[in-house]
Each structure stands twice: as C-alpha cells, then as structure tokens.
Amino acid sequence: MLVRLFMLLTIVSAGVQAQSAKQFRTPWGEPDLQGIWNGETLTPLQRPARFANMPVLTPEEAAKAEAEVDSRPGRDKRAKEGTEKDVAGAYNQAFFDRSPRSLHLVDRRTSLIIDPPNGLLPTLTPEAQKRRAAIREYEQALLQGTSGGRPGPPSPLYFEPPPFYNVDRLNRADGPEDRSLQERCLAWELPHLDTFYRIVQSRGQVGIVVDAFQGQGFVRTIPVDGSKHLPASIRSYKGDARGHWEGDTLVVDITNFSPKSDYLGSRQNRHVVERFKRVSQNRLEYTITVEDPTTWTRPWTAMEPLEKQSDKENQIYEADCHEGNYGLMDMLANTRAAEKLFKEEKGPNPRTMDIATGGGVDPADQKYSFGRAGAE
C-alpha cells in the first residue's frame, strides 16, 4: 500500500512538472511563443517631458493621464473646413480602430525606452543631425510660399532631387517617389512596436505576421538554425533576420537594411536585436535594442510587454494596402490635372498649394504617439 501511494505521488508530481514545462514548450521542445499577441499601448516610445524622472506612475497618476488623453478629440477634430489641411485629413479616429489596451499605459510606464534610463532616444550624431537638417530644409523649400510653409517664392529646389531617398510625404507629386513609403505601401518598417503580431513556429523557424495601420502589415520569416547573415550587398526593407535561443529567450539579429528603409531616421546602418521572452501564459516581453553609429551616439533599448489574445476570436487580417491603393494614383492624377488647369489659366499654380502637411498626427497628440513624430 505504501509502495502504491509512493508510486502514485511520483506519477502525479511528474505529471505536474511535465505539464508546467510543456505549457511554454512546443511539442519538439523549443520555447513556445505561438499565438496572437497585442502590443498596443498608450505608453509612448519616449518619455514625455512632464513625466521626467517618473518612469512608472502611481495608479492615481496613470488614471489621470489616461483620462486626459481619452478626453481629447483626437483625429475626429477637423481643420477649418474647405482648407487644404482639412481635405488631407481624410481619416478620422474610426479608421485606426485600436484595441482598448491602447488607451492604457502599459504597466503604468511613461516610456517604452528603458535605456537610456531617462526614457529618451540618445543624442543624434553630428552626421545624423546634418542629414536630418538637409532633409528638413529640402521639405521646407518645397513648401515655401504655400499655406503650410514659410513665405517666399517657389524654391528652385523644387526641380532638384531630394538629398536622400525620400521616405516622407513631399509637397510635390511628380511621380510615386515623391510620396511617402506609407502612401506607396512600402512601409515594411522594423522594429515595429505598438501593434498586433501572430507568431507561428516550426522546428528552427519562426514566422511573424505583423499587423500595421491601413493594411501596411507584413510577414517575417526568421531562420533559427545557426545560418549566417546574407552578404552585405543584399539589402531589403525588412533586413536580414537570424535567430538563436539564449535559454528560453528568442534573440533575433537584424542587419542588411535597405537605404530606402527608414526607422526614426536610421537607414542602412541600422542593427536591431530583438528579444522575445515568454514570462507567463499571457505575457511575452518584447525587447529591442537599436544601434546605428551613424545616427545615435549610443545604442538604445525599449521593452514592450505583449498580451496574448484568443486564437479563436482573433485573426490578423490580410494586409491589402497595395491592392486598394487608389490614393497614390489619384494623388498623381490630381496633380497632373491641376497642372493642366493652371496651364489653361483655369486654376492656381499647383506649386503654390500644400499637399504635404495635412492629415498628419495633430501636434497635441504627438507626445503620445509613435513614428517619426516621436523622434523629433
């Protein structure tokens, strides 16, 4: 009887151990990161100035900050009706269809950046400052004399190519290259925070379907098999990603970015290290370290905890930006039509119009948003 009881206990405890280990293990023994994960959050990449030295808020402070953001009109606020800015702001808040999680600061944190400890991007290198100034000067020159730009006659820079491959919305639509990567459906941007992901694994391979606004989503395949990076001559929007396991953490090294890709002003010299660590059934800590000696004076690190979603109720919907991209064609066609009218003396000179600044994120909301605005 005693023997039987002992055996029973052994079996039960072994079963429990097996179960808890099995919970986050694939059947072939690798750590299991699979599922749909939500990374939407109100916490911005960089810490807003008013929360300096406050990396984590108290529950009361957090509730107050969240309520304040929630009460803003956001994208539903229109510019003066009939203005160029109003027409350009065609999407209202409903188009962005964010999850309730996006209305909350994650873990009551005030920035996703955890290093530097002040929660801010490191100082730009002199080279990057020069680069940014050149891009800004070019963009301002194209806006010169329009409702959205500084006063003055149209700039001769209008007839010059941009100083670097253009990734922004220019005040010119001579061809598709004048439009932003988003407008061209080319915004396969990494790292990509603040959104939904589906992770699927097979032995030695990880696939991630990345959701992104307005059908910009894309899919990544990451070999986790000891293979080496592609030759440096092969450049791409998503870069070349190779993974390996450090304990239960998936570490992904991304290099070989294209000079046409852009993340906060960092381009082909970007080096990204991602860490995916599942800490519980519903929480996966996603940490990125970004390094680019031609852009920042030091590497920086951000951590975003992802929350597991129901696999039954949720799906990552197909990203169909390009298939429905009437906007890019219309932008070019409209400008050609405006040029024709101007030639026939039936309309204003399109070069005096602002087709660049409207429709962006309202400056009042910038401190709570990601993207380029966060880098300013």
Place this chain on the structure above:
Amino acid sequence: MRSLKREMLVALVTAVVISGIWLATTRLIQKPGSVVLAQNSSSAIPRRADRKPDFSGIWQANNGANWDLLTHGPRPMVGQPGVYPDVPVLAAPVVALGAIAWVPPDLGVVEGNEIPYQPWAAKRKQENLANWLDRDPEIGCFKPGVPRAMYMPYKFQIIQGTTKVLMVFEYAGAERTIHLDQVDPYPADAYMGHAVGHWEGDTLVADVSNFTSDTWLDRSGDFHSDALHVVERYTPITRDAFRYEATIEDKNVFTRPWKISMPIYRHLEPNAQLMEFQCREMAEETLLGHLRTNQLVKQWEGRTMRVEVSRKVPPGNGVYERHFSGNPTSKELAEQPPTRQ
C-alpha cells in the same frame, strides 16, 4: 501490482509485434533494386510528435502552370501576326527579349485538360488572354490568390505550427494561414482566402473560401469570381515532395467543380531561404509611369534599334478603372447577367 505486470506484458508483446513489422519492412526495402521504395516509404516522411506529416520547409512547384494551367506549346508572351497570319511573332513590348519572351511549353495540370467554363466565361477567358498586359494581377504585384500562389515561379515557405500552418510567399511577400483549430468566421473577403484545415490520414485538407473576384489562376486569363471555393489536399510523396491537389468550384463561372494536381518540391540547398521581393515598387513604373510629370520611359531609341512602341490601353482596361483584374463581382453578375450562348 498484478495489473502492472499485465501492462508490462502488453508492452512487451506490442514491442515484439512492432519490431517484427519493422524487420519485415526493412527486409523488403533492403532488397536489391528497392532503393526507390526506401526513399518513398512513409517512414522517411518528416513527422511531428503527433505522427502527422510535417510540411515545414522551403518549397516550389517546377512546372508551367503559372503560364497556363492547360497543356500548351511555346507562344509569344505578347505576339502579333507575322508574315504568315497563323505564325505569330513577338510584339513591341517584349520584342527586345527574343527567346526569353516566349512562353516555355509544358503539360497541363488540369485533370482531363479541360476547364469547364460557362460559355460567357470561356469568352471572357479569351478576352483576358488578349488583354493580358492590362489585366493580369501578377503584373501589378497584386496578391496571387489561391491556388495560384502555390505554383508561381517563386519559393514559398511553410511554417507548420502547433495549430496554425503559416505559408509565406516570396512573390509580393504574400502570406496565408491554414487554421487547424477552431476559429471564428472571417468577417470579410481576402485575396488569399480564409482556410480551415483538417487531417485525413497523412493528407492535410484545407477548405478555402471568402475570396475576392480579383485574382487569376494563371497568366493565360483563367479566372474565377468571388464565389470561388477551393478544397486543397497536401499529401507527402517523399521526404522532399508532396502532391498538391486543388478542387476548384465557382457557380458563377464553371459548369462543375474541376481539379488540378501537381508535385511540389522541397528546396534542398543547405541554406534555402526566402528573400525579399518587394514588387510593389517594381510595378510602379508600369502602373503609374504615365502619371509622371516627366515621363521616364520614352519611345525606344536604342543604339542600333529603333522601335516604335505604342500601346493603347483599350477603354475599360485602365489600371483601377474597374477591378484591376477585369473580373466581375457576384453583385455585378447578378445586376447584369452575362449573355449565355
């Protein structure tokens, strides 16, 4: 303790039986000349912990199906009548490419080598073929749809997860997921459809629906409507090949369901991997070049070759003028039924 002994006995008997079968099989496949059988034996198929086949890997079809699902001889990609009216020559858009501009011949992949179009649809297929440059979604880097994605001349990767089979296609960075577990209905249409899978023995069966009308089946104008319903069957042949079968059903376009079947091969290069083919920007000149302030593609003025290229896009076939594929939707077909002959 008695029951434990009985279990041990059962286990021992089972082990003897299994090893007997194993020995018999081994003897069978070790016969001289039986090497092929050994390679084909189901024991060589990669399997998962639950004994189901594992389709994970980098794959590619190696046939002419993306040019034409049916058996076809060589023909110009874009042709025009030559000296003899029935012997075509290359037309201006591809004339500089010479032999490259000819479609390689191949045997078809359609069972019975016939696509059972309704009469109006047979006519439209011919129209599609004549307007290939304006209508084929592949030219615009639009999503390929299913089954076309499976036999395009690009690699694709299968990542077979625990409950989801993720397929990633090099062409256009397209992707699709086959759900092996319970999932709520897809609330919209999708170019790559919505796929729910189950196992029938070693065969993965996927039921795919929720399609748009905007994808094609090949570069020969073969098409479908948004009533398309595809049942796919993935069956391992060897470790490095599986049989892909798709039964295609569309009450708007075909008179009956029909079937395609082909092997799909594993890439055996040691570092086989997908690479990025972001064709959206590659197609910009074709789709939007005419809207530039300063046209980049002027009349051809080669060093020794002067070719007048003048292609007029026929009315109704401009990019995005209607659906970019030129296919009608169910709604349009209901409102304006095509004339049946």
